[in-house]
Protein backbone atom coordinates (compact mmCIF):
# COMPACT_ATOMS: atom_id res chain seq x y z
CA UNK A 1 0.00 0.00 0.00
CA UNK A 2 1.30 3.46 -0.89
CA UNK A 3 -0.15 6.30 1.13
CA UNK A 4 0.30 9.90 0.02
CA UNK A 5 -0.70 12.59 2.50
CA UNK A 6 -2.21 15.81 1.25
CA UNK A 7 -0.99 18.23 3.91
CA UNK A 8 -3.62 20.93 4.35
CA UNK A 9 -3.72 21.48 8.09
CA UNK A 10 -7.12 20.52 9.47
CA UNK A 11 -8.25 19.58 5.95
CA UNK A 12 -5.41 17.06 5.51
CA UNK A 13 -6.23 13.59 4.18
CA UNK A 14 -4.65 10.46 2.84
CA UNK A 15 -4.66 9.08 -0.67
CA UNK A 16 -4.22 5.30 -0.56
CA UNK A 17 -3.06 3.48 -3.64
CA UNK A 18 -3.09 -0.29 -3.83
CA UNK A 19 -4.11 -2.94 -6.35
CA UNK A 20 -7.26 -4.69 -5.11
CA UNK A 21 -8.09 -1.87 -2.70
CA UNK A 22 -11.72 -1.58 -3.85
CA UNK A 23 -12.54 -4.93 -2.28
CA UNK A 24 -11.05 -3.70 1.01
CA UNK A 25 -12.48 -0.16 0.82
CA UNK A 26 -14.89 -0.88 3.68
CA UNK A 27 -12.01 -1.30 6.14
CA UNK A 28 -10.54 2.04 5.01
CA UNK A 29 -13.87 3.89 5.23
CA UNK A 30 -15.00 2.34 8.55
CA UNK A 31 -12.96 4.69 10.80
CA UNK A 32 -14.69 7.67 9.12
CA UNK A 33 -18.21 6.23 8.94
CA UNK A 34 -18.38 4.68 12.40
CA UNK A 35 -21.86 3.17 12.72
CA UNK A 36 -23.48 5.49 10.16
CA UNK A 37 -24.67 4.26 6.75
CA UNK A 38 -22.71 5.35 3.70
CA UNK A 39 -24.28 6.72 0.52
CA UNK A 40 -22.52 5.82 -2.73
CA UNK A 41 -23.08 8.00 -5.80
CA UNK A 42 -22.11 6.33 -9.06
CA UNK A 43 -23.15 5.95 -12.67
CA UNK A 44 -24.37 2.77 -14.35
CA UNK A 45 -21.00 2.22 -16.05
CA UNK A 46 -19.41 1.29 -12.75
CA UNK A 47 -22.19 -1.01 -11.49
CA UNK A 48 -19.72 -3.89 -11.02
CA UNK A 49 -17.32 -1.72 -8.99
CA UNK A 50 -20.28 -0.49 -6.93
CA UNK A 51 -21.21 -4.06 -6.07
CA UNK A 52 -17.62 -4.71 -4.90
CA UNK A 53 -17.61 -1.53 -2.82
CA UNK A 54 -21.01 -2.29 -1.27
CA UNK A 55 -19.89 -5.81 -0.35
CA UNK A 56 -16.72 -4.44 1.28
CA UNK A 57 -18.79 -2.02 3.38
CA UNK A 58 -21.29 -4.71 4.35
CA UNK A 59 -18.38 -6.92 5.40
CA UNK A 60 -17.45 -4.39 8.08
CA UNK A 61 -21.05 -3.87 9.17
CA UNK A 62 -21.74 -0.60 7.33
CA UNK A 63 -25.13 -0.21 5.63
CA UNK A 64 -25.17 1.43 2.19
CA UNK A 65 -27.52 3.46 0.01
CA UNK A 66 -26.94 4.22 -3.64
CA UNK A 67 -27.77 7.16 -5.87
CA UNK A 68 -27.33 6.58 -9.58
CA UNK A 69 -26.57 9.36 -12.05
CA UNK A 70 -26.41 9.19 -15.83
CA UNK A 71 -22.93 8.58 -17.25
CA UNK A 72 -21.29 11.54 -19.00
CA UNK A 73 -20.52 15.22 -18.74
CA UNK A 74 -24.24 16.17 -18.88
CA UNK A 75 -24.54 15.06 -15.25
CA UNK A 76 -22.41 18.02 -14.13
CA UNK A 77 -25.58 20.10 -14.24
CA UNK A 78 -27.86 22.08 -11.93
CA UNK A 79 -30.59 19.49 -12.52
CA UNK A 80 -28.46 16.52 -11.44
CA UNK A 81 -26.98 18.48 -8.55
CA UNK A 82 -30.48 19.26 -7.29
CA UNK A 83 -31.53 15.63 -7.63
CA UNK A 84 -28.44 14.37 -5.78
CA UNK A 85 -28.76 16.91 -2.95
CA UNK A 86 -32.48 16.15 -2.56
CA UNK A 87 -31.72 12.42 -2.49
CA UNK A 88 -28.98 12.90 0.14
CA UNK A 89 -31.36 14.96 2.26
CA UNK A 90 -34.11 12.36 1.87
CA UNK A 91 -31.66 9.70 3.05
CA UNK A 92 -30.99 11.77 6.15
CA UNK A 93 -27.33 12.45 5.47
CA UNK A 94 -25.83 14.52 8.27
CA UNK A 95 -22.84 16.88 8.34
CA UNK A 96 -20.63 14.27 9.98
CA UNK A 97 -21.49 11.63 7.36
CA UNK A 98 -19.43 10.56 4.38
CA UNK A 99 -20.75 10.26 0.86
CA UNK A 100 -18.68 8.15 -1.53
CA UNK A 101 -18.09 9.36 -5.09
CA UNK A 102 -17.40 6.24 -7.14
CA UNK A 103 -16.49 6.93 -10.75
CA UNK A 104 -14.61 9.31 -13.01
CA UNK A 105 -14.18 13.06 -12.86
CA UNK A 106 -17.84 13.83 -13.54
CA UNK A 107 -19.11 11.95 -10.49
CA UNK A 108 -16.20 13.17 -8.32
CA UNK A 109 -16.78 16.83 -9.23
CA UNK A 110 -20.56 16.54 -8.83
CA UNK A 111 -20.49 14.73 -5.49
CA UNK A 112 -17.73 16.96 -4.19
CA UNK A 113 -19.87 20.01 -4.91
CA UNK A 114 -23.09 18.43 -3.62
CA UNK A 115 -21.35 17.64 -0.31
CA UNK A 116 -19.78 21.11 -0.20
CA UNK A 117 -23.24 22.71 -0.11
CA UNK A 118 -25.16 19.96 1.78
CA UNK A 119 -25.82 21.39 5.24
CA UNK A 120 -22.89 23.77 4.59
CA UNK A 121 -20.49 20.92 4.07
CA UNK A 122 -20.46 17.22 4.82
CA UNK A 123 -17.75 14.65 4.29
CA UNK A 124 -16.96 12.78 1.11
CA UNK A 125 -14.63 10.06 -0.03
CA UNK A 126 -13.29 9.80 -3.56
CA UNK A 127 -13.01 6.36 -5.13
CA UNK A 128 -11.89 7.24 -8.67
CA UNK A 129 -12.29 4.63 -11.39
CA UNK A 130 -10.60 6.32 -14.36
CA UNK A 131 -6.88 7.00 -14.66
CA UNK A 132 -7.62 10.69 -15.22
CA UNK A 133 -9.62 10.95 -12.01
CA UNK A 134 -7.04 8.90 -10.10
CA UNK A 135 -4.12 11.16 -11.00
CA UNK A 136 -5.86 14.52 -11.13
CA UNK A 137 -9.47 15.34 -10.30
CA UNK A 138 -9.94 13.13 -7.21
CA UNK A 139 -7.12 14.90 -5.36
CA UNK A 140 -7.09 18.58 -4.46
CA UNK A 141 -10.70 19.46 -3.73
CA UNK A 142 -11.79 21.21 -6.93
CA UNK A 143 -15.49 20.44 -7.25
CA UNK A 144 -18.27 21.81 -9.37
CA UNK A 145 -20.69 21.63 -12.25
CA UNK A 146 -20.97 23.23 -15.67
CA UNK A 147 -23.06 26.33 -16.39
CA UNK A 148 -24.66 27.53 -19.61
CA UNK A 149 -21.77 29.98 -19.92
CA UNK A 150 -19.06 27.33 -19.70
CA UNK A 151 -17.47 24.32 -18.04
CA UNK A 152 -16.74 24.24 -14.30
CA UNK A 153 -17.97 27.80 -13.81
CA UNK A 154 -19.94 26.91 -10.67
CA UNK A 155 -18.15 25.18 -7.85
CA UNK A 156 -16.26 25.20 -4.60
CA UNK A 157 -13.02 24.03 -3.08
CA UNK A 158 -14.07 21.11 -0.89
CA UNK A 159 -11.46 18.56 0.08
CA UNK A 160 -12.36 14.88 0.38
CA UNK A 161 -11.61 13.17 3.70
CA UNK A 162 -10.02 10.17 1.99
CA UNK A 163 -9.14 9.04 -1.53
CA UNK A 164 -8.98 5.32 -2.34
CA UNK A 165 -7.27 4.36 -5.59
CA UNK A 166 -7.34 0.80 -6.89
CA UNK A 167 -5.21 0.62 -10.07
CA UNK A 168 -6.84 -2.74 -10.93
CA UNK A 169 -10.11 -0.99 -11.84
CA UNK A 170 -8.31 0.25 -14.95
CA UNK A 171 -8.37 -3.32 -16.31
CA UNK A 172 -11.90 -2.70 -17.56
CA UNK A 173 -11.39 0.91 -18.69
CA UNK A 174 -11.31 1.36 -22.49
CA UNK A 175 -7.75 1.91 -23.78
CA UNK A 176 -8.70 5.32 -25.19
CA UNK A 177 -9.67 6.45 -21.68
CA UNK A 178 -6.45 5.03 -20.21
CA UNK A 179 -4.43 6.94 -22.82
CA UNK A 180 -6.34 10.14 -22.04
CA UNK A 181 -5.56 9.75 -18.33
CA UNK A 182 -1.95 9.00 -19.15
CA UNK A 183 -1.65 12.48 -20.70
CA UNK A 184 -2.26 13.92 -17.21
CA UNK A 185 0.38 11.54 -15.78
CA UNK A 186 3.03 12.73 -18.25
CA UNK A 187 2.04 16.33 -17.52
CA UNK A 188 3.63 16.07 -14.05
CA UNK A 189 6.96 15.24 -15.70
CA UNK A 190 6.58 18.15 -18.09
CA UNK A 191 5.81 20.56 -15.26
CA UNK A 192 8.83 20.11 -12.99
CA UNK A 193 10.10 16.54 -13.06
CA UNK A 194 12.31 15.67 -16.08
CA UNK A 195 13.35 12.35 -14.48
CA UNK A 196 9.68 11.29 -14.36
CA UNK A 197 9.23 12.33 -17.99
CA UNK A 198 12.19 10.08 -18.85
CA UNK A 199 10.52 7.29 -16.81
CA UNK A 200 7.39 7.77 -18.94
CA UNK A 201 9.46 7.56 -22.13
CA UNK A 202 10.88 4.24 -20.93
CA UNK A 203 7.76 2.74 -19.33
CA UNK A 204 4.74 4.34 -21.03
CA UNK A 205 4.22 1.45 -23.46
CA UNK A 206 4.15 -1.08 -20.61
CA UNK A 207 1.76 1.09 -18.62
CA UNK A 208 -0.63 1.41 -21.56
CA UNK A 209 -0.40 -2.34 -22.19
CA UNK A 210 -1.69 -2.94 -18.65
CA UNK A 211 1.52 -3.58 -16.68
CA UNK A 212 0.32 -3.40 -13.07
CA UNK A 213 3.63 -2.35 -11.50
CA UNK A 214 4.12 0.48 -14.03
CA UNK A 215 0.57 1.67 -13.50
CA UNK A 216 0.82 1.69 -9.72
CA UNK A 217 4.19 3.46 -9.81
CA UNK A 218 2.89 6.14 -12.21
CA UNK A 219 -0.28 6.75 -10.20
CA UNK A 220 1.61 7.01 -6.90
CA UNK A 221 4.19 9.36 -8.43
CA UNK A 222 1.53 11.55 -10.05
CA UNK A 223 -0.57 11.72 -6.87
CA UNK A 224 2.51 12.66 -4.81
CA UNK A 225 3.23 15.46 -7.30
CA UNK A 226 -0.34 16.70 -7.17
CA UNK A 227 -0.38 16.53 -3.36
CA UNK A 228 2.80 18.64 -3.22
CA UNK A 229 1.38 21.25 -5.56
CA UNK A 230 -2.01 21.41 -3.81
CA UNK A 231 -0.35 21.69 -0.39
CA UNK A 232 1.67 24.64 -1.70
CA UNK A 233 -1.34 26.45 -3.17
CA UNK A 234 -4.69 24.97 -2.14
CA UNK A 235 -6.81 27.81 -3.52
CA UNK A 236 -4.75 28.55 -6.65
CA UNK A 237 -3.60 31.95 -5.51
CA UNK A 238 0.20 31.96 -5.68
CA UNK A 239 0.81 30.52 -9.16
CA UNK A 240 1.94 27.03 -8.07
CA UNK A 241 -1.36 25.22 -8.64
CA UNK A 242 -1.79 27.06 -11.93
CA UNK A 243 1.11 24.93 -13.24
CA UNK A 244 -1.36 22.03 -13.36
CA UNK A 245 -3.07 23.87 -16.19
CA UNK A 246 -0.18 23.11 -18.55
CA UNK A 247 -1.70 22.33 -21.93
CA UNK A 248 -5.13 23.47 -20.79
CA UNK A 249 -5.37 26.85 -22.52
CA UNK A 250 -4.56 25.43 -25.97
CA UNK A 251 -6.42 22.24 -25.04
CA UNK A 252 -9.53 24.03 -23.84
CA UNK A 253 -9.81 25.85 -27.17
CA UNK A 254 -9.65 22.51 -29.00
CA UNK A 255 -12.21 20.94 -26.63
CA UNK A 256 -14.55 23.90 -27.00
CA UNK A 257 -14.33 23.60 -30.77
CA UNK A 258 -15.07 19.87 -30.52
CA UNK A 259 -18.11 20.74 -28.37
CA UNK A 260 -16.68 19.04 -25.24
CA UNK A 261 -17.68 15.74 -26.77
CA UNK A 262 -16.21 12.30 -27.31
CA UNK A 263 -14.65 13.65 -30.49
CA UNK A 264 -11.80 14.86 -28.28
CA UNK A 265 -11.51 13.63 -24.70
CA UNK A 266 -10.18 16.03 -22.06
CA UNK A 267 -6.90 14.11 -21.71
CA UNK A 268 -6.45 14.04 -25.49
CA UNK A 269 -6.94 17.80 -25.56
CA UNK A 270 -4.38 18.17 -22.75
CA UNK A 271 -1.85 16.10 -24.75
CA UNK A 272 -2.38 18.19 -27.88
CA UNK A 273 -2.37 21.34 -25.73
CA UNK A 274 0.95 20.42 -24.10
CA UNK A 275 2.33 19.65 -27.57
CA UNK A 276 1.25 23.11 -28.71
CA UNK A 277 2.56 24.83 -25.55
CA UNK A 278 5.99 23.27 -26.12
CA UNK A 279 5.89 23.93 -29.87
CA UNK A 280 4.99 27.57 -29.21
CA UNK A 281 7.72 27.81 -26.57
CA UNK A 282 10.21 26.43 -29.12
CA UNK A 283 8.92 28.66 -31.93
CA UNK A 284 9.42 31.75 -29.76
CA UNK A 285 12.91 30.78 -28.55
CA UNK A 286 11.83 29.97 -25.01
CA UNK A 287 12.73 26.29 -25.24
CA UNK A 288 15.04 24.12 -27.38
CA UNK A 289 13.25 22.58 -30.41
CA UNK A 290 14.63 19.13 -29.44
CA UNK A 291 12.68 19.31 -26.16
CA UNK A 292 9.41 20.09 -27.97
CA UNK A 293 10.17 17.23 -30.38
CA UNK A 294 10.62 14.82 -27.43
CA UNK A 295 7.21 15.81 -26.08
CA UNK A 296 5.53 15.31 -29.46
CA UNK A 297 7.30 11.95 -29.90
CA UNK A 298 6.04 10.69 -26.54
CA UNK A 299 2.45 11.62 -27.41
CA UNK A 300 2.70 9.86 -30.77
CA UNK A 301 4.20 6.75 -29.16
CA UNK A 302 1.29 6.76 -26.69
CA UNK A 303 -1.41 7.06 -29.35
CA UNK A 304 -2.23 10.62 -28.28
CA UNK A 305 -2.52 13.74 -30.46
CA UNK A 306 0.70 15.75 -30.44
CA UNK A 307 -0.75 19.03 -31.68
CA UNK A 308 -3.37 20.81 -33.74
CA UNK A 309 -3.36 18.62 -36.86
CA UNK A 310 -3.49 15.34 -34.91
CA UNK A 311 -6.32 16.63 -32.69
CA UNK A 312 -8.64 16.48 -35.67
CA UNK A 313 -9.97 19.96 -34.90
CA UNK A 314 -10.42 21.96 -38.09
CA UNK A 315 -11.03 25.45 -36.68
CA UNK A 316 -9.25 28.53 -37.93
CA UNK A 317 -6.55 30.02 -35.66
CA UNK A 318 -8.77 33.09 -35.14
CA UNK A 319 -11.57 30.92 -33.84
CA UNK A 320 -9.30 29.01 -31.48
CA UNK A 321 -7.90 32.27 -30.11
CA UNK A 322 -11.47 33.47 -29.61
CA UNK A 323 -12.09 30.45 -27.37
CA UNK A 324 -8.93 31.35 -25.41
CA UNK A 325 -10.18 34.90 -24.91
CA UNK A 326 -13.12 33.44 -22.97
CA UNK A 327 -10.88 31.28 -20.78
CA UNK A 328 -12.06 31.59 -17.19
CA UNK A 329 -8.45 32.02 -16.02
CA UNK A 330 -8.10 35.28 -17.90
CA UNK A 331 -8.16 38.56 -16.06
CA UNK A 332 -7.75 42.15 -17.22
CA UNK A 333 -7.80 41.02 -20.87
CA UNK A 334 -4.64 38.89 -20.47
CA UNK A 335 -4.67 35.12 -20.76
CA UNK A 336 -2.03 33.41 -18.62
CA UNK A 337 -0.20 30.74 -20.64
CA UNK A 338 1.76 27.85 -19.21
CA UNK A 339 4.90 27.76 -21.32
CA UNK A 340 8.21 25.97 -20.89
CA UNK A 341 11.93 26.61 -20.95
CA UNK A 342 12.32 22.85 -21.34
CA UNK A 343 10.94 19.52 -20.12
CA UNK A 344 10.32 19.93 -16.39
CA UNK A 345 10.69 23.70 -16.64
CA UNK A 346 7.12 24.94 -17.03
CA UNK A 347 6.30 28.50 -15.98
CA UNK A 348 3.35 30.88 -16.04
CA UNK A 349 3.68 33.60 -18.66
CA UNK A 350 1.25 36.53 -18.55
CA UNK A 351 2.90 38.44 -21.37
CA UNK A 352 1.79 36.38 -24.36
CA UNK A 353 0.02 38.45 -27.06
CA UNK A 354 -2.91 36.50 -28.48
CA UNK A 355 -2.11 37.80 -31.99
CA UNK A 356 1.23 36.02 -31.70
CA UNK A 357 -0.49 32.80 -30.69
CA UNK A 358 -2.81 33.16 -33.66
CA UNK A 359 0.15 33.51 -36.04
CA UNK A 360 1.76 30.44 -34.47
CA UNK A 361 -1.43 28.36 -34.80
CA UNK A 362 -1.54 29.21 -38.51
CA UNK A 363 1.84 27.50 -38.89
CA UNK A 364 0.83 24.57 -36.64
CA UNK A 365 -2.05 23.41 -38.85
Ligand code: GLY
Nearest residue numbers: 136140142241244
Ligand atom coordinates in the same frame (compact mmCIF):
# COMPACT_ATOMS: atom_id res chain seq x y z
N1 GLY B 1 -6.99 19.87 -12.19
C1 GLY B 1 -6.28 21.01 -11.85
C2 GLY B 1 -6.28 21.29 -10.37
O1 GLY B 1 -6.68 20.45 -9.61
O2 GLY B 1 -5.85 22.33 -9.98
